[in-house]
Amino acid sequence: MPPKPLLLASSSPYRRELLERLGLPFTCASPDIDESPHEGETGEALATRLAESKARELADRFPGHWIIGSDQVACLPDGSVLSKPGNHEMATEQLRQSSGHRVLFLTGLALLDSDSGKIDSLCEPFNVRFRELADEEIEAYLLREKPYDCAGSFKMEGLGITLFEALEGRDPNSLVGLPLIALNALLRQWGRNPLLENRPAS
Template sequence: MPAPALVLASTSPYRRQLLERLGLPFTSAAPDIDERRRPGESPQVLVLRLAEAKARAIAPTHPNALVIGSDQVACIEDDVLGKPGDRAIAVGQLERASGRTVVFQTGLCLLDTSSGHAQTLVEPYRVHFRRLDRRQIEAYLDREQPFDCAGSFKSEGLGIALFERLEGDDPNTLIGLPLIRLISLLESKGIHPLSA
């Protein structure tokens, strides 16, 4: 039986760039799922459910594949900060994050479509924000325009200037795909970037 194909269940350019770092051949497919949070659903349960749902949504068209699903939310306590979509919401999110800790919860799923077995996990990452004034927030948004990013910043760019410190096991998690944990999941299926 041929080795399973690797498929990323995402159209996110950020996740695609992260997965490319591993040097493994893969394709991408767009999952079509409802990403709304259910009443009473915790951020951790939400991202775990959506990561698996994304993988399972594309599974029927990818037999004998390992499908990677991922989803991320930014949270202040249990309040989820979504992708702002526009400047006014981004200003509000960054004003709220100023001087506080924002926890990014990232759900990861590796689905083996030949067996239907899914390995899932949630990887947290904490971002401790500096105290920011309105001028700093406006200057940041003028330069980077992170309106498609949860929490209204890009840590891989100028967003680093917003932080006092970062806390977590894998900095890639903050961008949207916990590569260290993904490598462990892939290794359990006989795939490792250093053995490919």
């Protein structure tokens, strides 16, 4: 029985570029969900719920697929959650809050079989130690990259690396938005091995 086609539940070019690294064919579609946190919801619960919701939202439109959902939130040391800032003012405030602190980034990942409803999900943690940032550095960075659709107000794959003192975690891809090590493990558990599927023809 041939493997079911993969669908990435995202319109993010960053996630698409990451998934391309596994060498498996896939398509993309953008889910429409409410990303508002629930009252009292932890960052881990929020990231996981959003990843699952993205995958489930597309299930009826894409039967016969394995759907990959992913979403990310950031948590300050006091436990408060930083979501996507949406505009320059909020991004400025987020980077001021992160300056000089260790921020925990939580990336939810879900793999859903749209036919059976089977779903496996997890949350990948990654710590970022921000250096002390001057207001002029924050302004210069935001005007350059405009990361207003990124949790925590930076783009890891761009100039965001200049904001940090250290990165602590097992998979830096999760900071870009898709934890590839965890996804590869889920795919292998479901019977697909990207490494074997990319073997050259003998």
